[in-house]
Amino acid sequence: MVKNNKEEIKKLILNEKPFEPLSDEKIANTLSILRETVTETRKSLRIINSRERKKKNIQDAILKMQEKNPEITISQIIMNFSMQGIDLSRKYTTSILADEKTSELVVETVKELTVEDPKQDFSKLVGFDYSLVKNIQQAKAAILYPPAGLPTLIVGESGTGKSLFAECMYQYALNKKVLKEDAPFVSLNCADYADNPQLLLSILYGYKKGAFTGADQNTEGMVDAAQGGVLFLDEIHRLPAKGQEMLFSILDKGKFRRLGETNVEHEASVYFIGATTENIESSLLLTFRRRIPMIIELPNLRNRSIQEKAQLVYDFFQEEANRTQCKILVKNKILSAFVLKEYQGNVGQLRSEIQVTCANAYVEKMNSDKTEIHIDFNELIYNTLFQNNQGTDNQHSRSIVFQDMLFVPHITAAKVSHTYPIFEDIYKKVELKYYELKKMGIDPGEIEKIMWTFVLNKFDLIRSEGHAENQLLSLDELKYLVGENISQTIKSFFDEITQVHAAIEINKKVLIYLAIHLSEAVKRIKYGQEIINPNLVYIKENFAHEYDLARHLVRTIEQKENVIIPDGEIGFIAMYIKELLQITDKKNKVAIITVCHGKVASEMIAVVNQLMGVDFPIAIDMPFNTNPIEIFEKVINIAQTIKSDSGILFFVDMGSLVNVGDIVTKRTGIKTRTIDRVDMVSVMEAVRKIYIADQNAEETLDDIYYDIVSTRYSYPMLSVNESNKPSLLLCLCLTGHGVAVKIKELLIEYYPKLKILLLGIMDEDFTLQINKIKQQYNIIAAVGTINPHINGVNFIPFESGFSSDKKQFLDCLVRQYQSNTLKSFLKAELIFLDQEYADKKCLLETIGSLLFNRGYIKNEFITSLFAREEMGSTIFKNGVGIPHGLPAFVKETAIVFIRLKKPIVWDSFDHFVTMICLPAVKKDDVATINDLFFSLKNKDAVQQLNQAKDVGEFIGKLCPKQ
Ligand SMILES: Nc1ncnc2c1ncn2[C@@H]1O[C@H](COP(=O)(O)OP(=O)(O)OP(=O)(O)O)[C@@H](O)[C@H]1O
Numbered sequence: 036m037v038k039n040n041k042e043e044i045k046k047l048i049l050n051e052k053p054f055e056p057l058s059d060e061k062i063a064n065t066l067s068i069l070r071e072t073v074t075e076t077r078k079s080l081r082i083i084n085s086r087e088r089k090k091k092n093i094q095d096a097i098l099k100m101q102e103k104n105p106e107i108t109i110s111q112i113i114m115n116f117s118m119q120g121i122d123l124s125r126k127y128t129t130s131i132l133a134d135e136k137t138s139e140l141v142v143e144t145v146k147e148l149t150v151e152d153p154k155q156d157f158s159k160l161v162g163f164d165y166s167l168v169k170n171i172q173q174a175k176a177a178i179l180y181p182p183a184g185l186p187t188l189i190v191g192e193s194g195t196g197k198s199l200f201a202e203c204m205y206q207y208a209l210n211k212k213v214l215k216e217d218a219p220f221v222s223l224n225c226a227d228y229a230d231n232p233q234l235l236l237s238i239l240y241g242y243k244k245g246a247f248t249g250a251d252q253n254t255e256g257m258v259d260a261a262q263g264g265v266l267f268l269d270e271i272h273r274l275p276a277k278g279q280e281m282l283f284s285i286l287d288k289g290k291f292r293r294l295g296e297t298n299v300e301h302e303a304s305v306y307f308i309g310a311t312t313e314n315i316e317s318s319l320l321l322t323f324r325r326r327i328p329m330i331i332e333l334p335n336l337r338n339r340s341i342q343e344k345a346q347l348v349y350d351f352f353q354e355e356a357n358r359t360q361c362k363i364l365v366k367n368k369i370l371s372a373f374v375l376k377e378y379q380g381n382v383g384q385l386r387s388e389i390q391v392t393c394a395n396a397y398v399e400k401m402n403s404d405k406t407e408i409h410i411d412f413n414e415l416i417y418n419t420l421f422q423n424n425q426g427t428d429n430q431h432s433r434s435i436v437f438q439d440m441l442f443v444p445h446i447t448a449a450k451v452s453h454t455y456p457i458f459e460d461i462y463k464k465v466e467l468k469y470y471e472l473k474k475m476g477i478d479p480g481e482i483e484k485i486m487w488t489f490v491l492n493k494f495d496l497i498r499s500e501g502h503a504e505n506q507l508l509s510l511d512e513l514k515y516l517v518g519e520n521i522s523q524t525i526k527s528f529f530d531e532i533t534q535v536h537a538a539i540e541i542n543k544k545v546l547i548y549l550a551i552h553l554s555e556a557v558k559r560i561k562y563g564q565e566i567i568n569p570n571l572v573y574i575k576e577n578f579a580h581e582y583d584l585a586r587h588l589v590r591t592i593e594q595k596e597n598v599i600i601p602d603g604e605i606g607f608i609a610m611y612i613k614e615l616l617q618i619t620d621k622k623n624k625v626a627i628i629t630v631c632h633g634k635v636a637s638e639m640i641a642v643v644n645q646l647m648g649v650d651f652p653i654a655i656d657m658p659f660n661t662n663p664i665e666i667f668e669k670v671i672n673i674a675q676t677i678k679s680d681s682g683i684l685f686f687v688d689m690g691s692l693v694n695v696g697d698i699v700t701k702r703t704g705i706k707t708r709t710i711d712r713v714d715m716v717s718v719m720e721a722v723r724k725i726y727i728a729d730q731n732a733e734e735t736l737d738d739i740y741y742d743i744v745s746t747r748y749s750y751p752m753l754s755v756n757e758s759n760k761p762s763l764l765l766c767l768c769l770t771g772h773g774v775a776v777k778i779k780e781l782l783i784e785y786y787p788k789l790k791i792l793l794l795g796i797m798d799e800d801f802t803l804q805i806n807k808i809k810q811q812y813n814i815i816a817a818v819g820t821i822n823p824h825i826n827g828v829n830f831i832p833f834e835s836g837f838s839s840d841k842k843q844f845l846d847c848l849v850r851q852y853q854s855n856t857l858k859s860f861l862k863a864e865l866i867f868l869d870q871e872y873a874d875k876k877c878l879l880e881t882i883g884s885l886l887f888n889r890g891y892i893k894n895e896f897i898t899s900l901f902a903r904e905e906m907g908s909t910i911f912k913n914g915v916g917i918p919h920g921l922p923a924f925v926k927e928t929a930i931v932f933i934r935l936k937k938p939i940v941w942d943s944f945d946h947f948v949t950m951i952c953l954p955a956v957k958k959d960d961v962a963t964i965n966d967l968f969f970s971l972k973n974k975d976a977v978q979q980l981n982q983a984k985d986v987g988e989f990i991g992k993l994c995p996k997q
Pocket residue numbers: 159160161162191192193194195196197198199200269312382383384386
């Protein structure tokens with residue numbers, strides 16, 4: 036197969052006339068290459084031959100005619116074609132009409148080929164950032180090594196992706212311009228000629244006229260075809276010794292002779308890659324092995340992480356959805372069964388089994404009136420999945436970490452993200468958070484504390500939430516998931532700790548997750564991935580017993596798996612053991628965060644820690660010249676990291692910081708309480724209540740808050756907005772007619788969309804009016820000349836204008852009331868810019884599957900969405916389409932935005948849209964997004980959204996700062 040021809044052939048086929056497709060012969064003549072080359076390349080591209088392409092295009096055209104006119108007759112069809120200059124016989128047309136549509140199942144349409152990104156090299160391999168990291172590093176080094184790269188041998192079991200890997204190396208060489216743009220990729224599978232070594236050598240090296248019987252002319256071989264490019268020899272152990280020796284001269288001197296030649300030598304400028312499934316020590320000549328410096332050993336599927344296996348399963352189902360052009364709904368237990376199964380034939384076998392499963396389900400779909408391919412358990416699937424798979428009989432009832440998934444053909448939006456829901460990879464989460472906090476310039480000591488709470492909560496989740504016990508594997512079945520070594524070790528460990536800790540009922544769920552974790556850890560270590568545990572020292576000091584147990588467990592694994600497990604990892608294992616031994620199902624604790632101007636927070640907390648002997652409260656300093664908004668972002672991020680279910684108690688000193696808890700609640704949904712004018716005694720009292728007092732008398736955030744507030748000196752606390760009421764600003768002066776009017780004018784300029792009310796402090800019924808307003812509205816702040824001390828309302832003094840810090844404070848208050856709730860529904864993962872969709876149906880299906888797969892909606896939402904659209908479409912004049920489904924089927928409110936590259940038709944009046952906003956909104960949240968529609972109706976606002984350069988800017992424009 037010659038790769039530079041690949042693109043040419045693809046191009047010609049893409050541009051051919053649909054009813055007069057080019058035969059292989061014609062393409063060969065156009066490109067001046069052999070017809071066989073065209074045929075082989077076309078097949079490798081999975082493109083059907085010209086006759087079949089013509090038939091398919093005619094079939095499609097007839098279908099369209101039938102859609103328009105269900106009563107259309109054969110004569111009319113023939114007439115329609117004839118008007119386009121195409122003559123069809125009645126016999127041919129009848130045969131096409133009678134033909135089953137199953138052919139669609141096995142062909143990939145030419146159109147789909149355009150989806151492929153020709154520039155992608157290793158990143159298209161699943162595992163490129165995990166188990167294949169080392170292999171890819173080797174490959175890159177081999178390609179880039181001067182002057183002409185290192186000959187490479189790829190070793191791996193059948194189906195581990197050796198051919199694909201070789202192609203990626205070639206693509207990488209092209210991308211890096213090590214090879215010329217038109218450099219060929221020539222591949223030959225030596226096993227195809229295993230019975231005829233003479234033929235193999237003649238095909239590979241070419242031959243001289245008369246070299247053997249039948250050699251009637253000088254003929255070039257594959258080495259010639261590979262000049263300036265890559266020569267890939269698959270199953271190289273089938274190359275006879277003579278053939279291996281002939282390669283020496285190519286590898287050593289860049290020269291070769293064709294069969295039968297003795298005097299002449301030809302230049303061979305080729306980059307050599309070989310591949311074999313065999314042990315190279317025994318299958319290749321020693322002299323040959325020595326000439327290949329780079330050996331790349333691809334891991335088999337058994338040794339890949341569960342995440343990677345899952346990713347492959349998802350990718351292959353997606354591929355089938357694209358191929359069949361049908362939606363495919365796969366039940367979680369099928370997904371988990373595919374992931375858990377062992378495959379002798381590795382990735383290749385996994386892929387073909389998914390294809391077979393989909394093909395069977397497709398036939399079933401054709402015999403029913405379903406619109407989707409449903410893949411659930413039936414006898415056929417049971418046999419596909421479990422035949423010859425030792426001992427997996429009970430697996431089909433398990434689905435520990437998966438959810439049902441819907442795969443939609445031609446997805447563009449969903450392609451943006453390469454991740455799918457699967458249980459959490461604790462390392463990745465920890466790493467990500469750790470670097471995020473580091474980037475924000477947070478002090479290492481504080482990072483450690485924040486991470487500790489983060490890790491604690493993650494483990495707490497494993498123990499208390501997740502999947503019901505009856506969905507879990509038993510300890511016996513564990514071996515199918517993590518292998519014999521780890522499952523045995525875990526079983527013995529379980530026996531040991533049940534003896535030592537007889538009084539405790541060991542939480543099996545944590546044990547299973549510990550086993551999965553260990554298996555992932557071993558793979559991670561084998562692939563040389565780093566393990567970051569920011570809390571190692573703390574764990575060692577404070578959980579010495581758990582750490583000892585972890586060390587003991589680790590020693591056994593180290594022996595069995597022949598790896599060395601680093602300390603950081605032992606720390607994680609200690610955490611699992613801590614969870615295992617936890618007696619009661621306690622909720623996680625209330626967190627304390629202190630935020631103050633200057634360095635007050637860190638200094639105060641240092642003293643509290645020393646006095647109380649704890650290490651918990653988090654201190655955040657706010658240097659005097661820092662913008663409060665920056666600090667709020669920092670605090671929100673930290674709050675999200677520690678995500679305490681029991682809430683966060685904030686201690687702050689003054690100024691805008693009094694709103695910190697409120698802002699955090701709005702942005703993250705975490706319950707908070709804020710105590711201002713922080714003093715050391717109050718912090719110590721809170722620490723005592725949360726961490727030190729009687730463990731059984733656990734107090735809630737509110738208990739602690741009210742206790743502290745009522746025992747310290749009394750003054751009004753600042754506002755905490757907890758309702759969905761509309762908001763307003765109050766303008767005050769003595770009469771409500773003097774300065775207040777001026778203030779209002781200024782505020783209208785700043786906040787044109789806000790409700791602003793005038794009020795006079797001297798009014799008789801001032802208090803009554805305030806109470807009435809409070810019932811209907813959230814008072815964001817009162818701005819005026821005299822502070823009337825309205826309980827729970829921030830007062831901002833107005834003295835002939837606003838100083839910038841006061842304006843900033845007001846901005847901050849307004850923002851949290853106005854747009855934060857909407858902002859909390861806007862998620863970057865659901866905003867897709869400059870996408871291309873063929874039509875509305877395809878777009879809606881994609882969004883639907885995206886929301887379903889990410890757990891925002893039930894499957895019924897998609898049906899309701901289409902039903903709603905059938906009844907009529909919502910479309911704004913400025914080209915925004917607003918499709919919506921029923922709130923009853925929404926699990927979590929989410930808003931999807933899609934900005935289109937090319938407009939598509941949205942309604943039956945042929946109106947076009949360029950932007951789609953799909954709100955999947957729970958009933959309670961409907962009011963919150965009304966504002967959004969208001970701004971989407973506005974032409975200028977949409978214009979701004981159209982100009983946003985990235986998702987961040989897009990969100991910023993949807994929730995402007997004021
Ligand atoms: N890392 C991967 N990511 C995505 N797909 C993969 C990966 N590895 C293999 N595949 C797919 O699995 C199938 C088998 O791969 P390939 O033919 O490259 O394996 P092989 O090792 O050359 O097999 P054999 O030794 O049997 O020839 C192919 O369809 C390939 O696209």
